[in-house]
Amino acid sequence: MAHDDEFLAVIAAEVAQDPQNIALREDFITLLLERDADQAATEIDAFEAHGGDPARARVLRARVMAARLRSGKANTAPSDTPRAAAEPDSARVPEPEAPSRAPVAADDDAATGDRIEQPGLWDAERPQVTLADVAGLAEVKQHLDSTFLAPLRNPALAAAFGQKPGGSLLMYGPPGCGKTFIAKAIAGDLGASFIHVTLADLLSAWIGESERAIQSVFRDARAAAPCVIFFDEFDALGGRRASGGGGSQSMRMIVTQLLEELDGVTSENDGVYFLAATNRPWDIDPALRRPGRIDKTVLVLPPDAVARAAILQGDLDGKPQDDVDVIAVAAATEGFSGADIAQVAKHALQRSLTASMAAGAIVPVTTEGLLESAASITPSTTSWFDQVAPVLEYGVDDGTFDQLRAYRVKQGMR
Secondary structure (H helix, E strand, C coil), rough: HHHHHHHHHHHHHHHHHHCCHHHHHHHHHHHHCCCHHHHHHHHHHHHHHHCCHHHHHHHHHHHHHHHHHHHCCCCCCCCCCHHHCCCCCCHHCCCCCCCCCCCCHHHHHCCCCCCCCCCCCCCCCCHHHHHCCCCCCCHHHHHHHHHHHHHHHCHHHHHHHCCCEEEEEEEEECCCCCCCHHHHHHHHHHEEEEEEEEEHCCCCCCHHHHHHHHHHHHHHHCCCCCCEEEEECCCHHHHHHCCCHHHHHHHHHHHHHHHHHHHCCCCCCCCCEEEEEEHHHHCCCCHHHHCCCCEEECCCCCCHHHHHHHHHHHHHCCEEEECCCHHHHHHHCCCCCCHHHHHHHHHHHHHHHHHHHHHHHCCCCCHHHHHHHCCCCCCCCCHHHHHHHHHHHHHCCCCCCCHHHHHHHHHCCC
């Protein structure tokens, strides 16, 4: 405990010394989530004030709520207490009715089998990207194709072997490495609709609302089939069901509802593809990982040199630059996540902007400027590999970490 406090103090000092290091701030918040949810909430405000992504801040705040639920500190009203008695009129928000779909009229279109779209709670988009648009990551794409996509692209052949359309996949790896983009690309490859669900979309202080939200996600996905449901930050939602107080009970009910939907207890999941992403696969409830549920995994590693160069080029397109050698910068950023690469470009652009304002003329970004920015940033993936080392050494492995073990050997990691 004392050692952990000392470590947190060291990280806090580093954050204070480099307040603009967004990746470090996020790592600090992640560590605090396990120890002090209240301080984590305060640090999230600072994260956003220093330029952190507002969408990322919302997800982090939802993780704070999940941490409080697990510790039983969330401000939840007792299940047998009316809401009007538990909350003053000035603060009361009308409880949303459970979403439902209006029946489809039996007109000519319905009679011919053409589905009439009905409005739902969750917006399903049609991604235009495919895995071909994902630069680099050849090993990841090959693994995805062989273990997940190939049978789905051949439904007639799969049907001959008794396989129904649908499936589930867990993507894990360091934060900021493109798991969300890959999920959209999978939907694009399948020609499927895409529903992106974050922790903030589901968690509620009121008992039963999170379970109803999960029901509505699957109901809308079935109506929009073929459809990919993508759950981000899945460890915070599908965490291990532990014994404890009311907070733990709330998380148990959420996981139980997920199990029911994945099993198709009340409705068939034909044409529904469930994808989840996490940085902490070891925290996910084992019941969710059993065969027939989320039983396939893929490791999404830091982008390779080709992907890093593509990310840099995309971030610099349209900006003042002086014949930047993105290949050289990519070579100097081994181990950086996609978010780290974006931060390198952002940092270099900010420095060029400052120089331009001082000079009264445009000072373009240079290769040297990008290399200096890269040298000032510590890869956020480092802390993740440090966290996973004891899991690989002492944890129970059902084969989930086979890819990770092979990668660590390849990289000469202990």
